[in-house]
Amino acid sequence: QQQVKQSPQSLIVQKGGISIINCAYENTAFDYFPWYQQFPGKGPALLIAIRPDVSEKKEGRFTISFNKSAKQFSLHIMDSQPGDSATYFCAASGAGSYQLTFGKGTKLSVIP
Amino acid sequence: DGGITQSPKYLFRKEGQNVTLSCEQNLNHDAMYWYRQDPGQGLRLIYYSQIVNDFQKGDIAEGYSVSREKKESFPLTVTSAQKNPTAFYLCASSISGTQLTGGYTFGSGTRLTVV
Numbered sequence: 001q002q003q004v005k006q007s008p009q010s011l012i013v014q015k016g017g018i019s020i021i022n023c024a025y026e027n028t029a030f031d032y033f034p035w036y037q038q039f040p041g042k043g044p045a046l047l048i049a050i051r052p053d054v055s056e057k058k059e060g061r062f063t064i065s066f067n068k069s070a071k072q073f074s075l076h077i078m079d080s081q082p083g084d085s086a087t088y089f090c091a092a093s094g095a096g097s098y099q100l101t102f103g104k105g106t107k108l109s110v111i112p
Numbered sequence: 113d114g115g116i117t118q119s120p121k122y123l124f125r126k127e128g129q130n131v132t133l134s135c136e137q138n139l140n141h142d143a144m145y146w147y148r149q150d151p152g153q154g155l156r157l158i159y160y161s162q163i164v165n166d167f168q169k170g171d172i173a174e175g176y177s178v179s180r181e182k183k184e185s186f187p188l189t190v191t192s193a194q195k196n197p198t199a200f201y202l203c204a205s206s207i208s209g210t211q212l213t214g215g216y217t218f219g220s221g222t223r224l225t226v227v
């Protein structure tokens with residue numbers, strides 16, 4: 001009930017392409033869905049987040065798409081750059097709990 | 113600037129030795145967390161604390177201990193009972209309450225290696 005399933009585990013994208021990472025959740029009480037970006041040897045940093053009252057949120061080249069009925073959300077990185085190479089984690093929280101449930105992460109490699 | 117400071121950045125532990133990882137935050141956050149990260153394993157919760165002098169076990173608490181004597185500090189001790197402690201350890205903090213805003217703030221991590 002508390003799981004967040006993330007796919008794919010790893011992703012290789014050419015420079016300039018679109019990177020897409022998907023997450024699915026089971027708990028319908030979740031109401032906050034952040035994405036974190038982690039570079040090697042560093043802690044994760046909040047990248048972008050969405051609440052279920054909107055279906056899409058865009059910040060620069062990063063977009064979250066949210067499908068409440070399917071209980072899925074995804075991260076799209078447009079015009080992917082080598083500097084975007086990192087591990088990305090989706091997460092969710094809600095139902096009166098501030099604790100985040102994390103997906104297992106996706107290692108993105110953007111090749112020139 | 114507000115943030116979370118973890119120290120040391122690298123730590124080496126001998127067999128049978130206890131070591132303590134430091135985590136300090138000046139964000140005035142009530143809640144603090146410790147995660148362990150291994151390749152391909154994601155983030156696994158060790159312990160968390162919602163308030164001073166109170167903490168709860170996470171998914172992999174065996175072999176670890178914590179204290180929360182001050183709001184700003186949440187040190188993690190890796191005891192000799194933890195048989196495979198080599199990992200990257202992350203500390204995080206957040207506001208508490210019924211609705212999370214702003215997510216977690218993470219420290220830069222401590223890499224622990226058994227020698």
